[in-house]
Amino acid sequence: MTDHAEPVRPFGAVITADGDIESLLARLADAGTSSVGFEAGPGNIVGLHLGTVPRHGIRDSFAQQGISIEAVAAPVNLDARLPDEGVVADVDAYLKLTADVGAKRLKLAAGTVPSSSNGDDAGSRQPDPGVTARSERISHRLAAVMGRAADRDVQLVVENSSVASGAEELAVVLEAAHTLAPDASAGAAWNVRRSVAAGEELDLSAKLLRPYLAGGAGYILCETAATATALLDAVPAVADIPILIEPQSERS
Numbered sequence: 697m698t699d700h701a702e703p704v705r706p707f708g709a710v711i712t713a714d715g716d717i718e719s720l721l722a723r724l725a726d727a728g729t730s731s732v733g734f735e736a737g738p739g740n741i742v743g744l745h746l747g748t749v750p751r752h753g754i755r756d757s758f759a760q761q762g763i764s765i766e767a768v769a770a771p772v773n774l775d776a777r778l779p780d781e782g783v784v785a786d787v788d789a790y791l792k793l794t795a796d797v798g799a800k801r802l803k804l805a806a807g808t809v810p811s812s813s814n815g816d817d818a819g820s821r822q823p824d825p826g827v828t829a830r831s832e833r834i835s836h837r838l839a840a841v842m843g844r845a846a847d848r849d850v851q852l853v854v855e856n857s858s859v860a861s862g863a864e865e866l867a868v869v870l871e872a873a874h875t876l877a878p879d880a881s882a883g884a885a886w887n888v889r890r891s892v893a894a895g896e897e898l899d900l901s902a903k904l905l906r907p908y909l910a911g912g913a914g915y916i917l918c919e920t921a922a923t924a925t926a927l928l929d930a931v932p933a934v935a936d937i938p939i940l941i942e943p944q945s946e947r948s
Contacts, residue, residue, distance in 0.1 A: 707924050708732055708766055710917070710942035714739055717754060721761050732758075733767040733915075733940045734799065736790065742768060742797060744789055755798030766915055766938055767801040767853065767885070768794040774834045775807030775858060787841045795848040800912070802850050803885045806834055806869060807858025830859045835872035842873065842880030853914045855885040862894035863901035870908050883914030888927055889944065902931045909937045917942045 708731035711720065720741070724732065734742040742754065758765055770790035776783055787804065794802040807830065838854060845852045856866040866884055873882055884905045891901045908914050915938040918924035924939045 706730055707921055708938060708940040710735060710940050711741060714741055717741065717757055721757060724763055725761060729763065731764045731766050731938060733769060734765065735769045736793065737771045742793065744793060748796060751793065751796035755796065759798060765797060765799040766940060767803045768797065768799045769803040772804050773808055774804055774837050775830055780837055780840065783837050784840055788844060791845055791848050791850055794850045800851060801853045802845065803853050803855055805857050806854050806860035806866060827859050831869055834860065835869050836876065838873040838882055839876035842877045842882050846880050851913065852882040853885040854882060856887050856890050861890050862896050863891045863904045864896065867904040881913065884908035885914055885917055887917045888923065889919055898927060898930050902934050915940060919944050
């Protein structure tokens, strides 16, 4: 037993509520939090309702505090039943928001997460004849906005959900998007809980998503610091990937 225990790695935090920026910064500083992700939309601190001045105020305040904004999570569903141009327009609006607040990445959802009441759990899922078409639609829409993100110096990331709830499925979507837009880039927001629920082993999921996580391309979402620590113990290869703590909510 050593007298000097290894320090606990500080994980980032996902901010999901509204409030005063100064109070939030004070709480983050007290907790030693050095990175955050913002959930965007109604009822949250960050959203399209903000004008340019308050957006830049958030950017400057966090920079002065030395807290990096890893991502803005947009309520944009790449599998939405909307015309492609509507989805692209929504992404454009959130790309501007992301750039304005000084965030590194914009997170999009692969699709709407199914209700747990539909029996879509690991081991019970049946092949869906529409899955291939939906995955292709997601890849095409992602490819259509990857260049726009690069123009704003924002990295796009896609979170595993719905038809791409597992890391394997998400990797297929991302690979297809890069084939369609080889000069642009998109990464992964690996939601560990969902890939485990899809029946995947952690080390396999990490290996599949490594190209879309490493080098700042993406990040990892865990429910608690304990699950994040357990992930690092189980898969040391992801020690260089940012991890944000996002407690499970009704939407997930």
